[in-house]
Amino acid sequence: MYIVCLDMEGIVTPEIWIEFSKVTGIPELTRTTRDEPDYDKLMHYRMDILNEHGLGLREIQNTIAKIDPLPGAKEFIDELRKFTQVIILSDTFTQFAMPLIEKLGWPLLMCNELTVYSDSDESGNKKAGMISGYKMRTLEEGGTKLSAVRALQSTGYDTIAVGDSFNDLAMIRASQTGFLFRSTDAIKAANPDLQAFEEYSELLAAIKEVHGV
Amino acid sequence: MYIVCLDMEGIVTPEIWIEFSKVTGIPELTRTTRDEPDYDKLMHYRMDILNEHGLGLREIQNTIAKIDPLPGAKEFIDELRKFTQVIILSDTFTQFAMPLIEKLGWPLLMCNELTVYSDSDESGNKKAGMISGYKMRTLEEGGTKLSAVRALQSTGYDTIAVGDSFNDLAMIRASQTGFLFRSTDAIKAANPDLQAFEEYSELLAAIKEVHGV
Numbered sequence: 001m002y003i004v005c006l007d008m009e010g011i012v013t014p015e016i017w018i019e020f021s022k023v024t025g026i027p028e029l030t031r032t033t034r035d036e037p038d039y040d041k042l043m044h045y046r047m048d049i050l051n052e053h054g055l056g057l058r059e060i061q062n063t064i065a066k067i068d069p070l071p072g073a074k075e076f077i078d079e080l081r082k083f084t085q086v087i088i089l090s091d092t093f094t095q096f097a098m099p100l101i102e103k104l105g106w107p108l109l110m111c112n113e114l115t116v117y118s119d120s121d122e123s124g125n126k127k128a129g130m131i132s133g134y135k136m137r138t139l140e141e142g143g144t145k146l147s148a149v150r151a152l153q154s155t156g157y158d159t160i161a162v163g164d165s166f167n168d169l170a171m172i173r174a175s176q177t178g179f180l181f182r183s184t185d186a187i188k189a190a191n192p193d194l195q196a197f198e199e200y201s202e203l204l205a206a207i208k209e210v211h212g213v
Numbered sequence: 214m215y216i217v218c219l220d221m222e223g224i225v226t227p228e229i230w231i232e233f234s235k236v237t238g239i240p241e242l243t244r245t246t247r248d249e250p251d252y253d254k255l256m257h258y259r260m261d262i263l264n265e266h267g268l269g270l271r272e273i274q275n276t277i278a279k280i281d282p283l284p285g286a287k288e289f290i291d292e293l294r295k296f297t298q299v300i301i302l303s304d305t306f307t308q309f310a311m312p313l314i315e316k317l318g319w320p321l322l323m324c325n326e327l328t329v330y331s332d333s334d335e336s337g338n339k340k341a342g343m344i345s346g347y348k349m350r351t352l353e354e355g356g357t358k359l360s361a362v363r364a365l366q367s368t369g370y371d372t373i374a375v376g377d378s379f380n381d382l383a384m385i386r387a388s389q390t391g392f393l394f395r396s397t398d399a400i401k402a403a404n405p406d407l408q409a410f411e412e413y414s415e416l417l418a419a420i421k422e423v424h425g426v
Binding site for chain 1: 364
């Protein structure tokens with residue numbers, strides 16, 4: 001039995017931090033895992049910038065509510081659901097992703113959680129609503145995506161993983177089948193054995209072929 | 214981070230075999246896991262009856278297409294999705310469940326698969342379309358539901374399991390939180406420490422309380 005594991009940003013939604021950077025006019029926030037493979041380093045870099053600019057969760061969520069999934073992404077997921085199971089695996093955070101997940105028709109999302117300073121925090125009101133840190137769902141080597149793929153395999157599934165970035169390679173390599181989608185030239189060149197697609201129609205056809213439908 | 218694991222039949226859909234029994238007029242098919250805890254014994258009993266009556270997958274699916282989810286089940290799942298992740302864990306089969314899963318808005322379904330005789334089967338055309346057997350996703354002790362709960366926990370989730378039958382007790386007991394829903398008096402009496410609910414509104418409130426929302 002197959003289960004399809006889709007990375008979120010770049011695969012079915014835009015890069016949230018890049019969109020956020022555009023609206024807020026803070027170019028430093030365009031940095032993503034494509035540029036900085038060390039996720040913890042990247043997150044602390046982002047949180048420092050947000051705190052410097054006094055931007056909290058509410059401002060971020062107001063921005064994300066304006067973002068739409070990538071054109072054709074919902075239709076792609078709708079087609080997949082007719083013949084297989086679909087999970088969105090992401091290193092993003094519940095608080096960021098849910099408005100986009102709703103627009104995609106509520107596919108299952110496995111990701112992480114942000115922690116936010118509350119009004120009652122000892123640090124005082126000036127920090128209320130600011131991002132205090134983040135909780136990864138697992139600290140297992142290879143991150144939450146690889147951990148999820150291994151968990152699904154442990155309960156009898158063959159996984160088909162789709163991603164675009166450095167941090168997708170572990171789940172792609174651990175899966176029975178893995179595809180690159182709208183990846184960088186560097187990642188495609190470094191992984192010539194992986195099939196790489198640019199259009200949902202191609203990716204859908206490849207996933208159907210694995211299923212024999 | 215929480216993930217809600219709902220048993221399917223009795224929780225969000227009717228018992229498929231009981232509905233099938235009504236339409237076909239075969240009372241022996243009303244037997245379920247509530248009556249026979251040994252699932253393999255139950256499935257072979259069912260397959261023998263289907264073969265005796267010449268009923269194949271097509272007839273079963275035509276019946277299932279007429280069945281609706283339990284009243285209020287889709288609205289219950291819609292509410293859950295606003296604040297948590299939801300998985301349907303079932304010992305049923307993909308081929309049976311998908312028309313109902315579609316009516317529920319495509320929540321993730323983890324279940325098993327039927328095998329069906331094909332036209333080209335050596336046994337000849339007279340068996341084509343008949344159910345030849347079934348593949349459980351895992352043969353781990355405790356079944357596919359317990360295996361799925363353990364897998365989700367291994368990737369960092371606290372599970373909240375909801376079920377009604379003997380074969381739900383393992384996943385309920387293995388979960389951080391477990392509830393009975395519309396269960397039998399015998400199961401409730403044998404498990405007095407488990408909270409038992411009859412209405413979606415009560416169950417929703419209990420799940421919200423666990424989440425602190």
